[in-house]
Amino acid sequence: MRYIEPHGHMVSRTTDDYTAMVSAGCEAVCEPAFWAGFDRSSADGFYDYFCQLTEHEPKRAAKFGLPHYSWLCINPKESEDVGLANEVLSLIPDFMDRPNVLGIGEIGLNKNSRNEVQVLEKHVDLAGSRDQLVLVHTPHLEDKRKGTRLILDVLKSDSRIRPERCIIDHVEEHTIKMVLDEGFWAGMTLYPESKCSPARAIDMLEIYGTDRIWMNSACDWGVSVPLAVPQTILEMRRRGHARDWVDQVAFQNPVAFMRQSPKFQVPSGSH
């Protein structure tokens, strides 16, 4: 099997994880900027993080033969402090031209506050002004449905943003339809305790089809499984889905979305 991990926070993972992913058929990994599990105390912390995402981590991944791409932003969990967010936003343009940066992400909302919306709008403006791809984090649990609606409205209010160039991640059964119906891509995150189980993700694919959908592990420093995508592929085969159907979701779809950035190179080992 071959697959792409379109959302993995590899700075939080070990070299054993890289070995396991490549052994399981991973052909590229994409890493959105996110919350470190604690609030960074200044914009300098983000500067270092952006250097890590665009310089150090690609080299670490390359040691395992794995192409590494990144997305840049200040995560919505740190967006309540608008002053800090503005400082971080001012850093991003200097990193946008780096060779592994695919776009702006993972932006979005966390608790759906006014300040979070304000910072989201600034990220969307940055993406629109530079014609960047957008990767969106939708909120957790009870905040997801409302937050997803607010996010879609912000994106649709900017005429420069094209839905087919935005992936709305962490969809579940109550949000996937609105995302797809309005022309956006949908990401399903495979988590042990929240978001989607492999069985539920496959259910949604069977209901909504395989167009404009990808799946990811969003593996990070919390409870998460870096091999969640290949494990879901096994479940797909167990259900009797054809290899082409599986390959569409696990490989071809991520490629189709990310190759909208000229920086994304289709893995050379693919056929």
Place this chain on the structure above:
Amino acid sequence: MDARHKLVDLAAFMDRVNRGEGNPDFRYQAFLEAVKVLGEGGNSRAAAVLEVFSDPTSEPIASATTKAACGAWPGELGESGAN
């Protein structure tokens, strides 16, 4: 077997809560509402369960007083930081 296992686990959880003491928890009240959805027909029970736990409002809140979600909407009072 997998569904049976999960159902028995939920039943044991509910028994455990009943054996406990203390004030009612809004999350458990939402859980009981969600359980009712399981008995309904149709093909969208998963979405309906998620809807039960969801914030039904549409406007942004004034400010975020916490980073974490708790699993069920605490109501307007909870959102203001009182919960």
